[in-house]
Amino acid sequence: MYFQRVFLYAIRLGVMPMLVLTCIVLSAIINHAHTASDACKQIVVGGAAGWEPISYLGSNGHAQGISIDILRRYTQENSISLKVHLEVPWNRSIQMLEAGEIDVMAGAYYTAERAMTFIYSLPYASDDVMVFQHVDRQFSVHSIDSLIGHSGARPQGGSYGDFIDRFASDRLDMIYSPTGNRIFDILMNGRVDYVLLGRYDGMANVAIDGIDQQVIAIEPPLAVNEVQFMFSRSSPCLRHIARINDLITELNDSGQLSEWVAFHLPKSNSN
DSSP, X not given: OHHHHHHHHHHHHTOHHHHHHXXXXXXXXXXXXXXXXXXXXXXXEEOOSEETTTEEEOTTSOEESHHHHHHHHHHHHTTOEEEEETTSOHHHHHHHHHHTSSSEEEEEOOOHHHHHHEEEEEEEEEEEEEEEEETTSOOOOSSGGGGTTXXXXXXXXXXXXXXXXXXXXXXXXXXEESOGGGTTHHHHTTSOSEEEEEHHHXXXXXXXXXXXXXXXXXXXXXXXEEEEEEEETTOTTGGGHHHHHHHHHHHHHHTHHHHHHHHHSOOOOOO
16 A cells, blocks of 8 residues: 555656656565565584584484584574584585585685685684694604605695695695595504694594594694684575674673583593
């Protein structure tokens, strides 16, 4: 009825063409807003299956980790369904994220290339990029230049930030292992001199493999990378990013994030 009265008034004033255009645009905006508000019924998540404390599959096969805790808290408070697929390999998950088949990766480092394709949340954790060595075959590491002339390994498909990725590609003798959860096997058998991993990822693998007496992380870290959610630009849930950022800030200020990190760090299996 409102638009009918406006149209009749416009006809009398002779401003019909401009008003029609205005009303069409306004109607489209209103309809888009309604569609956006109703579109995000479920957040579909991909991510690493063995990146304690960020995201991992527990002994019961259920998704766990600080990233899952944050998303679970948010979806429960906002009556949104949460579906997690950590069983999907990382590279495939990235492809699905770009295609809009999943909404968000449960933890990723920032790179300029990724930022051109995806949208990042605020950081909710940080992870040191570490050089792991066998205790019987140590060499000094003062910077990434110290790795030149030594053979190393790192997981295939992941990123440690723009600088390390470029340096490793251009200057280092590096094996890209497709099996990140068994990457220390080639350090233990002497095939490589070091393994390049995030501190959390490396600690988890060392603890699970029970090799904390044989493998050590060399200080200081090569870099410190922030861990963030990485959203598909095709996701119907993009409007929730700002409120997820608010929740991250709230959880950080209350100390809850630190408590979750401590809870999800693995215990050693060497004893």
